[in-house]
Amino acid sequence: MSEIPGDLKFQKSHEWVRVEEDGRARVGISDHAQGLLGDLVYVELPKVGEKIEAGAGCAVVESVKAASDVYAPVSGEVVEVNEGLADKPETINEDAFGDGWLFVVKLADPDEVDALLGPDDYAELIENDEH
Amino acid sequence: MTKQTILNATHRAAGAKMVDFGGWDMPLNYGSQIEEHHAVRRDAGMFDVSHMTVVDLHGARCREFLRHLLANDIGKLKKSGKALYSCMLNERGGVIDDLITYFLGESASQGRLAREAGASATAEAKASPDMRRTRRAESAQESADSAKEWFRMVVNAATRDKDLAWIGKQAAAFDVQVTERPELAMIAVQGPNARAKVLALLAAADRVRVEKLGRFAAAEAGGPNGMPLFVARTGYTGEDGFEIIVPEENAAALWNALSAAGVHPAGLGARDTLRLEAGMNLYGQDMDEDITPWEAGLAWTVSLDEGRDFIGRAALEKQKSDGVPRELVGVVMDEKGVLRHGQRVVTSAGDGEILSGIFSPTLGKAIAFARVPAGARDDLRVDIRGRELPLRVVKYPFVRDGQSCEGI
Numbered sequence: 001m002s003e004i005p006g007d008l009k010f011q012k013s014h015e016w017v018r019v020e021e022d023g024r025a026r027v028g029i030s031d032h033a034q035g036l037l038g039d040l041v042y043v044e045l046p047k048v049g050e051k052i053e054a055g056a057g058c059a060v061v062e063s064v065k066a067a068s069d070v071y072a073p074v075s076g077e078v079v080e081v082n083e084g085l086a087d088k089p090e091t092i093n094e095d096a097f098g099d100g101w102l103f104v105v106k107l108a109d110p111d112e113v114d115a116l117l118g119p120d121d122y123a124e125l126i127e128n129d130e131h
Numbered sequence: 132m133t134k135q136t137i138l139n140a141t142h143r144a145a146g147a148k149m150v151d152f153g154g155w156d157m158p159l160n161y162g163s164q165i166e167e168h169h170a171v172r173r174d175a176g177m178f179d180v181s182h183m184t185v186v187d188l189h190g191a192r193c194r195e196f197l198r199h200l201l202a203n204d205i206g207k208l209k210k211s212g213k214a215l216y217s218c219m220l221n222e223r224g225g226v227i228d229d230l231i232t233y234f235l236g237e238s239a240s241q242g243r244l245a246r247e248a249g250a251s252a253t254a255e256a257k258a259s260p261d262m263r264r265t266r267r268a269e270s271a272q273e274s275a276d277s278a279k280e281w282f283r284m285v286v287n288a289a290t291r292d293k294d295l296a297w298i299g300k301q302a303a304a305f306d307v308q309v310t311e312r313p314e315l316a317m318i319a320v321q322g323p324n325a326r327a328k329v330l331a332l333l334a335a336a337d338r339v340r341v342e343k344l345g346r347f348a349a350a351e352a353g354g355p356n357g358m359p360l361f362v363a364r365t366g367y368t369g370e371d372g373f374e375i376i377v378p379e380e381n382a383a384a385l386w387n388a389l390s391a392a393g394v395h396p397a398g399l400g401a402r403d404t405l406r407l408e409a410g411m412n413l414y415g416q417d418m419d420e421d422i423t424p425w426e427a428g429l430a431w432t433v434s435l436d437e438g439r440d441f442i443g444r445a446a447l448e449k450q451k452s453d454g455v456p457r458e459l460v461g462v463v464m465d466e467k468g469v470l471r472h473g474q475r476v477v478t479s480a481g482d483g484e485i486l487s488g489i490f491s492p493t494l495g496k497a498i499a500f501a502r503v504p505a506g507a508r509d510d511l512r513v514d515i516r517g518r519e520l521p522l523r524v525v526k527y528p529f530v531r532d533g534q535s536c537e538g539i
Binding site: 038039062064066067090093 | 148159160163164165400404467468469471489490492516
């Protein structure tokens with residue numbers, strides 16, 4: 001299990017958010033989640049320009065085992081997607097918190113981020129998950 | 132309660148991710164399912180398949196019994212050690228299970244594994260001495276050879292209980308002793324280098340004989356430290372290799388010896404993608420008690436030889452003459468995505484469904500078995516989350532001996 005970066009916020013359903021400049025936020029799934037899913041083989045991403053809503057399904061990641069919905073941790077407009085995942089979905093297995101990001105959203109309401117879990121709380125959550 | 136094979140601790144020590152499979156706690160993978168898949172296609176991998184059920188059949192009328200029980204003709208097995216894949220059907224022609232039967236005769240019964248089987252069968256027979264005596268009198272005219280032959284079946288784990296009940300019920304009329312062998316473990320070693328790695332571990336005196344085994348044939352041999360092995364050149368991956376039956380007390384030592392020889396442990400996840408690429412059915416997903424072999428792509432395993440009255444034959448013949456309504460086809464999806472069990476398949480002749488579906492690690496795209504209305508070939512589409520994506524019907528296997536098959 002890799003270290004959980006300190007600048008991330010998490011949703012209980014294992015999505016992470018990293019707030020960047022200009023009210024943008026990068027979204028991905030956690031290293032714990034990729035471990036549960038196993039080898040990823042397909043990723044279905046939202047389109048640039050699409051409006052997503054916190055808590056609603058906005059992407060699908062498929063592993064050798066199962067297809068899994070990705071729920072938007074924040075609301076806003078998708079401004080960038082990780083095109084490289086189309087050919088190399090295994091990037092998520094290799095670097096879930098880095099190169100395996102899914103998309104970038106222009107935050108509709110930056111306060112939404114505050115309601116998410118911090119790294120320590122998320123670490124505790126997955127700790128309990130494992131027992 | 133979840134059952135464990137004798138290798139459970141070995142899997143856990145190797146960091147396996149464990150899952151429940153048909154009531155058994157089994158390794159899904161030891162890290163990466165895709166790497167395990169490639170290890171089998173390119174080198175050699177091993178699977179713990181000890182959850183599968185080994186059943187030995189003894190009795191003078193064994194062959195007659197199996198000609199009645201199985202849809203494939205056991206009469207095809209003429210030489211000791213040869214194996215046959217078959218469906219076991221109900222009266223409606225539905226598949227109770229698919230299984231492998233080994234014909235074992237005098238030559239193969241020299242070893243310890245067989246002797247123990249014989250001993251336990253005798254012990255069972257002692258429970259009903261009257262019946263046994265009657266049977267001896269009735270079959271006295273049968274040849275001495277047939278009295279010495281016996282058979283071994285390997286059936287699926289998830290269907291164990293109903294299989295044993297069905298086989299036991301049918302065997303009674305033939306006075307065949309049915310003996311489960313739960314004390315035997317089983318390890319499948321598969322891949323282009325699998326046979327060489329196993330052969331190197333065998334007793335020198337047995338090596339040449341086992342090396343000469345043809346496909347679908349088995350023999351007994353001595354393994355590491357003289358452990359008694361039953362080695363069959365069979366498998367469920369589309370690669371060459373062996374399936375090895377070993378007494379439980381020797382299973383971990385054999386596993387470790389194989390590991391030291393460079394055989395990669397592989398889990399049920401890789402086993403599933405390997406077998407589907409190889410075009411092999413999975414019971415419960417591709418066929419069940421309401422599906423006939425005609426509807427499951429298993430016509431090649433049904434032997435309608437003249438005068439043989441096997442269970443389900445009448446129903447199969449009727450369905451054949453009435454017209455088989457559905458059939459199993461192999462499909463490839465050229466678009467990105469994954470085919471999965473239960474997805475709806477749209478055809479101009481009506482709807483069908485995806486049976487076994489996977490992302491094929493060898494091909495880099497999704498493949499599946501689909502059951503569709505008979506004759507549907509063109510314009511097949513699969514409904515994935517509301518989007519209809521085109522499917523291509525192909526001849527399977529999809530992959531053979533590590534290579535993509537023509538037209539895939």
